[in-house]
Amino acid sequence: MRDNDLIKSLINLRQHTSVPERSLVSLRTKVLNSAGSITFTQNSRIPPLPIQTTSLFVFWKSYIQTHFSIIPQVATAVVIVLVIVGAGSAYSLHAKPGSPLYKVRITLENTNVALHSQPTRRTALEIQLFDKGVSELKEMSTNDASSFAVIAVIDTLDERLVKVNDRIGTLKGVQLDSQVVPTIISATDKAIYAHNTLKNLRESAPIAMQSKYNRAIAASSRLKITALQALVTYSDGTKDTKAQEAVAEKLQDEIIAAKESINTLKGAQEPETAAKTDNIKNLENAINNAEIALKEGNLSIALNHIIESNELLESSKGIVEGDSIEIIGSLQSVTSTNESSTPVIVDEPVVVLEPSGNSNRSVLSSTTSLPLNIEENIEQTPKEPPEFPLGFDL
Amino acid sequence: MQDASDSLIERIRQGDREALGEMYDTFAPSLYRYISFRIAHTQDREDILSSVFLRVFESIAKGKMITNIRAFLYQSTRNAIIDYYRESSRSSSVIIEWNEELLQDEQSLTPLLHSEQLIDTAIQNRIIAKELGNLKEEYRELLSLRYIEDLEIDEIAAIMQKSHIAVRVTLHRALKALKKLVESTISANK
Numbered sequence: 161m162r163d164n165d166l167i168k169s170l171i172n173l174r175q176h177t178s179v180p181e182r183s184l185v186s187l188r189t190k191v192l193n194s195a196g197s198i199t200f201t202q203n204s205r206i207p208p209l210p211i212q213t214t215s216l217f218v219f220w221k222s223y224i225q226t227h228f229s230i231i232p233q234v235a236t237a238v239v240i241v242l243v244i245v246g247a248g249s250a251y252s253l254h255a256k257p258g259s260p261l262y263k264v265r266i267t268l269e270n271t272n273v274a275l276h277s278q279p280t281r282r283t284a285l286e287i288q289l290f291d292k293g294v295s296e297l298k299e300m301s302t303n304d305a306s307s308f309a310v311i312a313v314i315d316t317l318d319e320r321l322v323k324v325n326d327r328i329g330t331l332k333g334v335q336l337d338s339q340v341v342p343t344i345i346s347a348t349d350k351a352i353y354a355h356n357t358l359k360n361l362r363e364s365a366p367i368a369m370q371s372k373y374n375r376a377i378a379a380s381s382r383l384k385i386t387a388l389q390a391l392v393t394y395s396d397g398t399k400d401t402k403a404q405e406a407v408a409e410k411l412q413d414e415i416i417a418a419k420e421s422i423n424t425l426k427g428a429q430e431p432e433t434a435a436k437t438d439n440i441k442n443l444e445n446a447i448n449n450a451e452i453a454l455k456e457g458n459l460s461i462a463l464n465h466i467i468e469s470n471e472l473l474e475s476s477k478g479i480v481e482g483d484s485i486e487i488i489g490s491l492q493s494v495t496s497t498n499e500s501s502t503p504v505i506v507d508e509p510v511v512v513l514e515p516s517g518n519s520n521r522s523v524l525s526s527t528t529s530l531p532l533n534i535e536e537n538i539e540q541t542p543k544e545p546p547e548f549p550l551g552f553d554l
Numbered sequence: 555m556q557d558a559s560d561s562l563i564e565r566i567r568q569g570d571r572e573a574l575g576e577m578y579d580t581f582a583p584s585l586y587r588y589i590s591f592r593i594a595h596t597q598d599r600e601d602i603l604s605s606v607f608l609r610v611f612e613s614i615a616k617g618k619m620i621t622n623i624r625a626f627l628y629q630s631t632r633n634a635i636i637d638y639y640r641e642s643s644r645s646s647s648v649i650i651e652w653n654e655e656l657l658q659d660e661q662s663l664t665p666l667l668h669s670e671q672l673i674d675t676a677i678q679n680r681i682i683a684k685e686l687g688n689l690k691e692e693y694r695e696l697l698s699l700r701y702i703e704d705l706e707i708d709e710i711a712a713i714m715q716k717s718h719i720a721v722r723v724t725l726h727r728a729l730k731a732l733k734k735l736v737e738s739t740i741s742a743n744k
Contacts (some may be wrong), residue, residue, distance in 0.1 A: 161736060173679065174702045183596070196571075198615050408625070
């Protein structure tokens with residue numbers, strides 16, 4: 161039976177339910193006779209206000225009178241100020257880079273992040289914000305935006321990447337939160353996207369902006385590695401197959417990217433030197449080892465080889481662009497004990513951080529099915545990261 | 555409708571006795587039907603209806619501000635029914651009466667409709683009426699106010715002193731519960 165049929169039958173019931181007319185007529189006489197004793201006065205002739213206005217008005221009037229003895233003018237002024245501040249904030253939240261309200265917007269966004277008590281939620285919001293920054297930067301590159309506006313966005317982006325990097329490190333205290341892994345996966349995806357987009361944008365950027373781009377690229381690279389390490393640590397600790405597969409996929413992408421870089425390096429028209437040849441050899445070894453470890457399901461070992469290959473790659477390129485290098489900092493190893501902490505790449509050269517309490521490297525179950533078709537599709541343009549899995553809105 | 559009600563109240567306040575009769579004639583049938591969905595005994599229904607009208611007349615006489623006379627009447631009736639059940643420990647289930655004569659009239663008015671179809675509808679309607687009587691009181695009240703008395707959700711919310719959303723949600727649940735009862739009766743009869 162459809163709901164509509166049921167409703168139709170109920171409406172029909174209106175006609176079919178019998179109302180005893182005779183009883184009603186006799187009752188009418190009785191009621192009107194009894195009403196004869198009621199004295200009707202004429203003292204209330206105030207026309208009634210419409211129902212909603214009346215109830216609202218009466219409610220607020222009595223509420224203010226009982227709870228606050230505010231002079232109406234002061235109350236009105238407070239309401240006006242609140243409305244102006246509220247409207248201003250709402251307007252500022254949509255301020256475009258280069259607009260005088262852009263800084264206000266950034267402050268409001270930062271306040272919004274700080275207002276959340278859960279570390280995962282704060283991190284998730286911060287991830288959304290830096291991703292928004294990347295999109296804005298991309299949009300500005302096609303719009304001939306002023307260099308002042310671009311620099312403001314890059315600076316903010318850089319700060320946010322650093323913040324997320326730090327926050328990923330602090331997530332170790334909330335291992336039981338079911339949102340930790342999706343948050344870190346999102347951070348990895350978006351850091352990779354940011355890294356690739358920034359690299360592309362840097363190519364067409366004026367020389368004056370190169371150092372700014374380099375800093376942001378370095379920050380995104382650090383975040384990428386930190387997030388990958390955190391993922392490996394968590395997936396090892398939780399034995400969560402889905403998380404392990406997600407990590408394996410990310411590591412595979414990194415291997416593909418590293419192989420592509422090796423090919424570029426080999427094809428470079430610079431004169432061959434012994435040091436460069438050695439470096440390429442070491443690089444290939446590192447990548448091969450990473451590939452083997454990944455095939456065996458040893459995610460932490462694979463990641464260590466990837467980090468090693470990244471460092472070798474940088475030294476091969478002799479990448480010192482402006483005043484920074486792409487990967488600043490280093491990590492000795494990724495451990496995966498139950499008491500493991502999330503290692504963080506910090507903004508200093510060659511710093512060895514925790515963890516190292518237990519040197520036993522865990523080996524993931526060899527039954528874990530991992531994607532192995534590494535050679536497929538080396539992408540040239542940055543791929544849009546998937547939407548944030550948690551559905552957080554600003 | 556609102557303006558007409560306002561002028562009716564104003565006339566009553568001014569001592570126009572005919573206005574009392576007009577108010578009774580306008581609202582008594584629907585109020586009686588509303589009461590009949592909640593109280594089984596005919597005499598009790600009539601007592602409640604007359605007491606409600608007298609109470610409302612007194613309120614108007616005292617100058618009480620009434621913004622929606624229809625909602626006010628239903629609210630007064632509802633309160634009277636609550637008092638009735640509070641004072642007596644009667645069961646709240648009722649038998650909803652079905653007017654067969656009206657069904658025959660309908661049959662004569664719609665001769666093109668297949669008679670078997672009419673019989674099916676009539677059986678189904680009778681089952682619905684019966685199961686409506688067995689429904690939880692709150693659900694029955696809500697369904698009768700909304701579909702039989704044709705009140706707006708906001709009016710029902712005012713009468714039942716609930717929020718608009720709460721009324722909508724309960725109404726949805728009530729329909730679902732009635733549907734379940736009707737379907738199980740239909741399948742048991744097959």
